[in-house]
Amino acid sequence: MLFNSYAFVLAFLPAVVLGYFAIARLSAFAANAFLAGASLFFYAWWKVDFLWILLGSVAVNYFVGHRLSRDAAAGRNERWVLVAGIAFNLGLLGYFKYTDFFIANVNAVTGANLPLLRIALPLGISFFTFTQIAYLVDAWKGKAAEYSATNYVLFVTFFPHLLAGPIIHHREMMPQFADPKLKRLDWENLARGLALFCLGLAKKVLIADNLAPWANAGFAQAHALTFADAWITMLAYVMQLVFDFSGYTDMALGVALMVNIRLPINFDAPYRSADIQEFWRRWHITLSRFLRDYVYVPLGGNRKGEARMLALFVVTFAIGGFWHGAAWTYVIWGTMHGVALVVLHLWRKLGRPLPRIAAVAVTFLFVSAALVVFRAPSLADAGAILASVAGLHGFDPSLTVPAWIGLVHPASVAERAADIATLAVFALALVLTFTPRNAHDIARDVRLEGLPRYAFGALLALGLVFIENASEFIYFIF
């Protein structure tokens, strides 16, 4: 089920919130069970076949985690159980997500003609796999223990984070699910959760979805873009992605807050970052945290010398890129970020920091260029767009892509109106990206009386009207 769907907003969400608090008056356990059941329903709505994969993964991890917690409590640290658990998770992820990638590469390298298996990718598998790997490691270290199957199912499948994060830790969720005080309806949380949901919905359906046609059109003709076309293509996608993903996260956090659960923040105005390290503290924060704690640090982190540390920057981000998808474009994108971290580290040694505005500009341009690689169907397409962006094909200012040619040569009133509207959304997105307060700040600080409630009501109504354009969230494919 999509957050940006009528079924979710008008039926599922109100029913779950009301049902949860009504049941919680009777039994905390029953309320958690209800929430877990609702989450499974939410997941199965899309494709019920995937539910069995999710449940299978949850069941195996629950039993492995149970064993690890019991051993840790008894002072035994049996590494092989942890390794087996992680291998199971990576095997599951590898089978569903990477099998065809490996077959295609074997075919390319050896000249073989092995058929692709075309395995359907279960939604959210990358997210629930990472969440559970983190849980197993924490259980092995004795930092997490979960003996209730219902609670474990709820922890993994809690619908606000299930499909596209944030990637959560057992220790930050279970105390909240267990706290009886949080089982009582809190009007302020409900109000601020709704406010955050409205902002996220608006970011998704009013901004990201309206920029998508431009981004898609530009990438579809990567090899025929003028200088101006290429910049529009790149910036349209850069804006689409951040409003899509952070809009989803705002909705997730808002929905969770309605039932008194605080999920970790995942975005904090990332394009205002002054260097690539700051960027990863603001962009997909819970993934950065996972990669740091469960990849970079276990591989040695900064404990084994500078050269090892710098190499690990690249390796960790290459793995992060590969997690996004089974394509070399993602690996290159991750590697670019790893290399950028290395460059930053070396630059800092020179002791010549850039003025903040220049640093922000350089970081934004790098992130944007890397996102072209991230989005492009192939490395050749990415190269063609970036070459046009850099002016290697000249500095032709003319607009040629049909999706926005109406700005200069409209074929009809409709085309001109549509293109001007998209341009206005584009401008709004750029302004919002660089304004100091993000959606989370606004929802946290908004005055809960007077005019703001009408403004948020109008925003919700506008979001509902534009829902009909419903599209999937970009991060659902990862």
Add this chain to the structure above:
Amino acid sequence: MGRSFLAGVLATALAIAALVCATNAWVDPFQHYRKPARFPPRYYNAWQRYENPGIAMHYEYDRVVTGSSLMENILPADVDRAMGGHTINLSESAQTAYDAGELLRVALAARHPKQVIMNLDYNAFSGAPDRSGFAEPFPAYLYDDALWNDVPYLLGVESTRKSIETLLGLRISRFGTDPSRMWYWAEGYQFFAAKAVQGLDPRDLNARFRQPPRTLEGMQRSFEANLAPLIQDYPGTRFTFVYAPYSILVWLDFAQRGQLDVSLAFRDWLYERTKRYPNVEFFDFQAEPAIVEDLDHYTDMYHYSPRISKAMIAAIAEGRYRLTPALLAGNDAWLRKVATRTDPAQVVADARARPAPEKLDTKAFIPPGGYAPPQ
């Protein structure tokens, strides 16, 4: 405070949403609730899948013409003149078998028409049986008369945009207004050989239309899921399936992409499969050299002029080009020969060398007296 904020947000959202719903129900831009009476009808070419089901429910007719864009230039008046009765044309650009099945289900239930004339476009049977030819999600809620699932229609951005345009008398969206030619598009198009091959790469004839590959099993599944049940459920309706003509370039494209065998096999299979139904007949214009090989009839490799549309209707009315087993075999053999023995580069070069007609007034293609049918 939280409670008052919540109440304020929900009340405001509800009030605005109610206003939007009421406006859309009143204007009814896609004719879902009624035949237009309050405002002149607007036929939105880009939203045929949204508008056709309402038209099918509320208009009067006893014959349906449907199919892909190849059928959109058939004028109901021409059909009525040739065959009698009261025809409606519910064709849709890039219509798939799924689109057709869903639409015909509505039309058959609403009006029990005596005849359905539908072209069988091979590409309409590609992909999954529930594949729609429209990029947007298929608006299934417009294909029934249940109110509870109409939220996307009553609250959605497209309906709202079109309602506002209608109320303000704006002409921003593209639409036609003539109920007698709702989806007619030929005006403004030119039909001659050099135009038909414009931008074509003879080495990759599919580059522009990017039609997906098909399998016989996939096409069969699509037919069984979408059309076979209608044929069985409505024995009183004659299903006249038309193999509308393509230019020779399409057959060369099929050969180029390894799609020739599957196309011919589907024709044979379908003929056998439907033999048991007395309410099914086929007309085949695809092996008529005068149409297929003369690129002056086309504006691109697929789309022929209204002259051909009119001639097809006349031929069907007279029972010419009706498929028999012998004709099917002969036509298949001819198509195979043409597709495998003709050089695409030569066809394209010849077409480019042919002079454009001096007068390109496309209205000349629909003269009141009609045309001689192809021989």
